[in-house]
Amino acid sequence: RKPVTVPGLRAMKGEGRRIVVLTAYDYSFAWQLETxxxxxxxxxxxxxxxxxxHASTLPVTLDHMVYHTAAVARGLSATLLVSDLPFMSDRDVPHMLDAGARLVGEGGAAMVKIEGAAPHILDGIHALASRAIPVCAHLGLTPQSVHKFGGFRIQGREQEAADRVVAEAKAVEQAGADLLVLEGVPTALGERVTRAVGIPVIGIGAGPHCDGQVLVLQDMLGITPGKRPKFSKDFLAGRDSVAAALAAYADDVRSGAFPAPEHCFS
Ligand code: KIV
Ligand code: NA
Known part of the structure; x- marks a missing residue:
């Protein structure tokens, strides 16, 4: 398999080939994703x-992210590695540069992901991109804003809010982002954002019209404690191995079979 690259992802959007993304946190599962x-x-x-x-993503530190990123990196060869800037490591541009340097330099990530489109975030995206650290933006339901949102709530339901997400997507692309995760928005907004930007849009709870899909690994293996989120699907149910579940997910994302209407928000 040819290594996946940042320009390669953009080419996939152009060719209409859907991008398959999953989370990983350790070496063994990284190897499963790779395989x-x-x-x-x-x-x-x-x-x-x-x-x-934890009940949210807020307690995660940059040290935690570097540790897990390095473990995942050891399981990958052709699969592209993206790592999140954790809560408040994006507080200003110098911290974003330090976090990017550690996740790429120590952790082995090829790209870092940052939530939101506030002015200092746009500055940070530009600062990282101009230092050859590719950035994935993350808009819509950005989990680090859970307290501002008052819970994990679908975003962009009203016209004005939807227009704002589209404007943010154009702004992060303009700032230099190479990829965009769009989370927890109505299907129609997922389609609007995907058409509004040239960079690939990876959806999670954002409908079937995105350029690719991402799920949390535990959700799609059906091992997340408690209730599975509406937008995810248990791909291990009725299959006999993790490998079979991952293959089914990859097939269903590439064919467009996932997400189905029951995984989407209107
Ligand atoms: O932290 C995460 O797993 C994510 C994805 C759900 C997009 O940001
Ligand atoms: Na995240």
Whole structure:
């Protein structure tokens, strides 16, 4: 398998080939993603919830992210590695540069992900991109804003809010982002954002019209404690191995079979 690259992802959007993304937090599962041909592995700060057992992503530190990123990197070869800037490591541009340097330099990530489109975030995206650290933006339901949102709530339901997300997507692209995760928005807004930008849009709870899909690994294996989120699907149900579940997910993302209407918000 040819290594997945940042320009390669953009080419996939142009060719209409859907991008398969999953989270990973350790070496063994990274190797499973690699073997299944998953395009992008994301070391998400969701590890605060599914690995550490917290109620949000806020307790995750940069040291935690570097540790898990380095472990995942050892399991990958062709799969592209993206790692999250954790809560408040994006407080200003110098901290964003330090975090990017550690996640790429120590951790082995090829790209870092940053939530939101506030003015200092746009500055940070530009600062990282101009120092050859590719950035994935993250808009819509950005989990680090859980207290501002008053919970994990679908974003962009009203016209004005939807227009704001589209404007933010154009702004992060303009700032130099090479990829965009769009989370927890109505299907129509997922389609609007995907058409509004030239960079690939990876959806999670953002409908079927995005350029790719991402799920939290534990959700798609059906091992997340408690209730599975509406937008995810248990791909291990009725299958006999993790490898089979990952292969089914990759097939369903590439064919467009996932997400189905029951995984989407209107
Ligand atoms: O932390 C994470 O896992 C994420 C994805 C759900 C996009 O940011
Ligand atoms: Na995250």
């Amino acid at each position: 299944a041909g998953v395009d992008v592995a994301l070391v998400g700060d969701s590890l605060g919830m599914v690995v550490q057992g």
